[in-house]
Amino acid sequence: MRCFTFFDRVSRAFRDHGSNFKLLLLCTTLSGGGVLAYGEAIGASEAAVPEKKKVVVLGTGWAGTSFLKNLNNPRYEVHVVSPRNYFAFTPLLPSVTCGTVEARSIVEPVRNIFRKKTVDIQFSEAECLKIDSANRKVYCRSNISNNEKEEFVVDYDYLIIAVGANVNTFNTPGVTENCHFLKEVEDAQKIRRTVIDCFERASLPSVSEEEKKRILHFAIVGGGPTGVEFAASLHDFVTEDLVNLYPGIKDLVKITLLEAGDHILSMFDKRITTFAEDKFRRDGIDVKTGSMVVKVSDKEISTKEMKNGGEITTIPYGMAVWSTGIGTRPFIKDFMSQIGQTNRRAIATDEWLRVESTSNVYALGDCATINQRKVMEDIAAIFKKADKDNSGTLTVKEFQEVLDDICERYPQVGLYLKSKQMHDLADLLKESKGDVEKESIELNIEELKTALSKVDSQMKFLPATAQVASQQGTYLAQCFNRMEECEKNPEGPIRFRGEGRHRFKPFRYKHLGQFAPLGGEQTAAQLPGDWVSIGHSSQWLWYSVYARYKQVSWRTRALVVSDWTRRFIFGRDSSQI
Amino acid sequence: MRCFTFFDRVSRAFRDHGSNFKLLLLCTTLSGGGVLAYGEAIGASEAAVPEKKKVVVLGTGWAGTSFLKNLNNPRYEVHVVSPRNYFAFTPLLPSVTCGTVEARSIVEPVRNIFRKKTVDIQFSEAECLKIDSANRKVYCRSNISNNEKEEFVVDYDYLIIAVGANVNTFNTPGVTENCHFLKEVEDAQKIRRTVIDCFERASLPSVSEEEKKRILHFAIVGGGPTGVEFAASLHDFVTEDLVNLYPGIKDLVKITLLEAGDHILSMFDKRITTFAEDKFRRDGIDVKTGSMVVKVSDKEISTKEMKNGGEITTIPYGMAVWSTGIGTRPFIKDFMSQIGQTNRRAIATDEWLRVESTSNVYALGDCATINQRKVMEDIAAIFKKADKDNSGTLTVKEFQEVLDDICERYPQVGLYLKSKQMHDLADLLKESKGDVEKESIELNIEELKTALSKVDSQMKFLPATAQVASQQGTYLAQCFNRMEECEKNPEGPIRFRGEGRHRFKPFRYKHLGQFAPLGGEQTAAQLPGDWVSIGHSSQWLWYSVYARYKQVSWRTRALVVSDWTRRFIFGRDSSQI
Structure with missing residues (x-):
């Protein structure tokens, strides 16, 4: 029994209240940040139905959380199993490594997410050990640090696998033991502590000048968006904050970015790559391209220099961050071999995200890839279906009747037409038939095959990004x-x-653009339609895009903005906690 | 080389700017909190003097940091050695355990503290291993987690020991292995994670009802201010936040406070003790007084119940926090035996904080106690000094000439007079001489002894608190x-x-009051002059007292207020990070 105080009551009323009130207060509370935010609509249908289908969701990352947020049919009974009881807004992980944003500001407890939902959702903090797809069972083990690990089994009618990927070290010796990764919130926190560690170690009176140089050499392996952003953040942290606190050793700091390919940010437009490489050069960040890491010991990284004919070079380092490669979790490998998908990196699904050769298992996010069906595999079936009068030839009219279905089922057809600047499939047929009148075109199966022969070249694999998941x-x-x-x-x-x-339209990905923060309030953005933007404006664009993500709760939005404000006023903290 | 952006420049200008601008902006930025804050004056004397004295400071807690903040004579060369590169505002540690305040908001990097000082201060993140007082050397070892531990030696002209105390388990078996402590920031973070762990474990489908009850039983050993505040914070966290997220298990939670004495908060006024015990009873916190912990296993605590004639009782628990006892660090024990201070809990110093039987070592804070000199030890010397005409008797006039010195040197004299409601030492002399006219009193040494015989009973030991340090x-x-x-x-x-x-006036402690937050926005305060205040007003008093601490920087003040605001709006976070 406790008596609620005035403060409690106001606070509770506030937390349980609707969005408008919050918006009002947040606008008053937080200065700056330009957040555009909107409340999450909770679709509620009240009618309870006797027999509920059991849905088991593995993972609380982007894919799993987004599924749970949008599920609102009360006919399901959902059991979520994940080793983390929170969702992390991973694009801000590199910011956490240097304290621009606090770890707690980018996480949201999953129980908060489904607390107000009408769907019956249960959560267990545990790892999945094994999927038994034949008996529709999932074997789990609690990962809570304790002597006795609780194990339990969960049954399912539908299984949704959204466990993400783990790091791939490509079996490079010493990586697991000596490198930091940047996948989880804990990784980012550990990196932050290690950076400060290095500065404190290099400040000790007994350390030689050469050793100081080694300790203050930060090596980042992988020139993808994460590695690049981390290098940029670290450079900002050093030049904006740490130089003031460690004036004696500031000139010994060195940041090196190692990339096996010819350029960093190779998935971006050439203009962005060049801009980033130039900016890093001006900042004094050493970008080594064509440099493949072959071994990491506790104090040295060995690389194979492609430019020097594969010569092996050894660099002393203080902290190394491995931010390249996507690997498969062991229990996913086991599941894939159960369903006959061996020697693949990720679970293959159809265009409806259903795992191939299963009826009730779905996989999404980084642990899965969509096996887009080729037009050429189905060409005979398409022909047969379109040729309604069984005449052995297709008229344009017959073809146009199934055209929408073809474009929906095989998105590569639409992409191919676009690439050829054609408006209509008839143009394509015309191309293969020469200058015949459109209406009078008739094709047999071989001619159709020829017309569509290059279409499948437009098939695209989706990237392993938060947006896709x-x-x-x-x-x-x-x-x-x-x-x-x-x-x-x-x-x-x-x-x-x-x-x-x-039953459903297939999944279609809508690319909303990709950002690469480059430090010093500069961000490169590659937007849909290959529109490229670099500079401060993109930084603000990135802030506002961030704020509009539906995954992000009111709470995290406000916390991140307040972290940005803190950083602006007080700089980043260098306490070793 | 890097080009500074507009944002950078504004941010830098802002950080390097004076207090008024910050105050202005903070008032605009932060809503609520009622912070009264003032800037720290940095005393600056510019003249450099050739030969600097080497001062080594061990520790960056309350005592050490406060020393460093106030030192402004540039004739010293200071070397600070501490295993932590930050100062932690420890009174808010219990708030950190439940996420009312973030760990990072109560810490301040020490390098920030002395960055702008004119005194030459160097910092090494290391533990002290051994003090060699004969050769004026301190042996240190870097505690940075790494394979090779750097060791080094520092010379000193003056040594200042401010290393605090560690936990005392009174050799109770199993405490070190199974209990949490609440001394350091890491402890508070660990407790926070463990509380969430317990809730997650108890939510697993395979755990029996009985086991759930055990896991959700939180036991706190020690009914002092820290234990009481932690119990209150935990109760608030559970009833205000966790019940909404873990509705299925909320009724199984139990909090027990174990105290060996007859009452909790025994150092406070009786009214506060009674109020706290009643409030806890209403809240459902089980307060077990007269209950001494004799053993802690991984799942059970054994206690000796004084009320039942020393019967041994065993209680199953999920998490135990040990918040009682003050112990001595091993290297301090070693140092004490070097200088002949054995079998003591803390280093004995004189009233000027100088370690007894040394000339250049000072000790302060929790690791030291002041050995107040007794009047009766010096009575002959006092008599001799006061009896200027060597007449063998003291007149009131003679006595009054040394009165101020006596009261300064032996503060117990003043306290004794106050307790007797006397205004003047002459009243005391009169008391022992009967109804003689004040002016004509004359005493010999034996009469003076009698007059002052009870004075030493007023000697007080200072408590081991942040205020004293x-x-x-x-x-x-x-x-x-x-x-x-x-x-x-x-x-x-x-x-x-x-x-x-x-040379100096002796150290005199000024008690500014003590607070005991009891949860639910209720705080008990015992203020100077035994004034007692309980309730919401004291809570705000505590907030404003907190904000006026000089140790607290602008940064931490703002962060704590913004944490309070966050908590008010969004509740506490339950993510397991």
Whole structure:
């Protein structure tokens, strides 16, 4: 029994209240940041149905959380299993390594996320050990640090695998033992402590000048967006904050970025790559391209220099961060071999995110790849379905009737037309038939094959990014929400190899752009339509894009903005905690 | 080489700017909190003097930091050695355990503290291994987590020991292995993670009801201010935040406070003790007094129940926090045996904080106690000094001439007079001589002894609190600042046993009150003059007292207020990081 005080009551009223009130108060509380934010609509349908389907979700990353946030059909009973009881906004991880943003500001407890939902959701903080797809069971073990590890088994009707990927060291000796990674929140915190450690070690009176240089050499392996952003953040941390606190050793600091390829940020536009390389050179960050790490000992990194004919060079270092490679978790490997998917990096799914050769297992995010079906594999079926009068030839009219279904089922067709600047499939058919009148074109199967022969070259694999995972989660939740509805009234494309239509439209990724913060308030952005923006404006664009992510709660938005404000006023903290 | 951006420049200008601008902006930025804050004056004397004295300071807690903050004589060359590169505002540690305040908000990097000082200060993050007082050397070892531990030796002219105390388990079996402590920032962070761990473990599907009850039983050993505040914070965390996130297990939570004595908060006024015990009873916190812990295993605590004739009871628990007992660090024990102070808990110093039987070592804070000199030890010397005409008797006039010196040198005299409601030492003399006219009193040595015989009963030992340590640090810095000045013109009391005067006035503690936050926005305060205040008003008093601490920087003040605001709006975070 406790008596609620006035403060309590106001605070509770506040927390339980709607978005408008919060928006009002936040606008008053937080200065700057330009946050555009909107509340999350909680779709609620009240009717309880007797028999609930058991859905087990593995993982609380981008894909899993986005699925849970959007699921609102109360006919499911959901059990979430994840070793982390929070969702982390991973694009801000490099900011956490240097204290620009606090770790706690980028995480959101998952229980908060589904607390107000009408769907029955249960959470267990545990790792998945094994999936038994034959018996529809998942074996789990609590990872809570304690002597006795609790083990338990969960049954499912539907299994959703969204466990992400782990780091791939490519079996390079010494990486696991000596390098830091940058996948989890704990990694970022550990890096932060280690950076300060290095500065404190180099300040000890007994350390030689040469040893100081070694300790203050920060090596980053991998010139992708994460490695580049970390290098930039570290450089900002050193030049803006640490030089004032460690004036005696500031000139000994060196940052090296090692990239095996010819350029850093190779997935971006050439202009961005050049800009980043130039900026890093001006900043004094040593960018070594064509440099492949072959071994890491406790004090030295050995690299193979492609430019010098594969010569092995050894560099002393103080801290090394490995930010390259995507690997598969062991229990996922085991599951893949159960369902006959061996020698793959990720679980193959169809365009509806369902794991191939299973009926009730879905996989999304970094642990999965969509196996887009090729037009050429189905060409005979397509021909047969389109040729309604069984004449052995297709008219343009017949073709146009199935055109939308083709473009929906095989998105590469649309991409191919776009690349050829054609508006219509008929143009493509015309191309293969020469200058015949459009309306009178008729093709046989061989001619259709020729017309579509290059279409499959436009197939694109989706990148392993937060954006993809998040969109997949939302998509899958929408499918689950309307499962019964779509069983009755399917809304997907025609089944060319079967009867009727697919229940759902296939997943389609919408690229919203990609950002690469380069330090010093400069950010490079590659936006849809290959539009490139570099500089301060992109930094603000990135802030506002961040603030609009649906995964981000009101709480984390406010915390991140207040962290930015703190950093602006007081600089970054260098306490070793 | 880097080009500074506009943002950088503004941010730098801001950070390097004076207090008024910051105050202005902070008032705009932070809503609520009612912080009264003032800037720290940096005393600056520019003249450099050739031969600097080497001062080594061990520790960056309350005493050490307060010394460093107030030292401004550039004739010293200071080397600070501490295993922590930050100062922690320890009174807020219990708030950190439950996330009311973030760990980072209560710490301040020491390098920040002395960055702008004119005194030459060097910092090494290391532990002290051994003090060699004969050769004026300190042996240190870097505690940075790494394979090779750097060791080094520092010479000193003056040594200042301010290393605090460690936990005393009274050799109770199992405490070190199974209990959490609450001394350091890391301890508070670990407790926070463990609380969430317990809730997550108890939510696992495989755990039995009985086991859930055990896991959710939080036991706190020690009913002092820290234990009580932690119990209160934990109760608030559970009832205000966790019940919403873990609705299924909220009724299984139990908090027990074990105290060996008859009451909790026994150092406070009886009214506060009663109020706290009643409040805890209403809150459902089980307060077990007369319960002495004799053994702690991984799942059970064994206690000896004084009320039941010393019967041994065993209680299952999920998390145990040991917050009682003050112990001595091993190298301090070793140092004490070097200087012949064995079998003591803390280093004995004189009233000027100088370690007894040394000339250039000072000790302050929790690792030291002041050995207040007794009047009766010096009574003959006092008599001799006061009896200027060597008449063998003291007149009131003679006595009054040395009165101020006596009261300064032996503060118990003043306290005794106060307790007897006397205004003047003459009243005391009169008391022993009966109804003689004041002016004509004359005493011989035996009569003086009788008059002062009970004075020493008023001697008080200072508590091991942040307040004492902080005042001692300030005092010692002021002595060091004016060392040469006071050598020439001593300003202390007469040396009764020697010639001349003491250089400095002895350290005098000024008690500013003590707070005991009891949860639910209720705080008990015992203020100077035994004024007691309990309730919400004291909570705000505590907030404003906190904000006025000189140790607290602008940065930490703002961060704590913003944490309070965050908590008010969003509640406490339950992510396991």
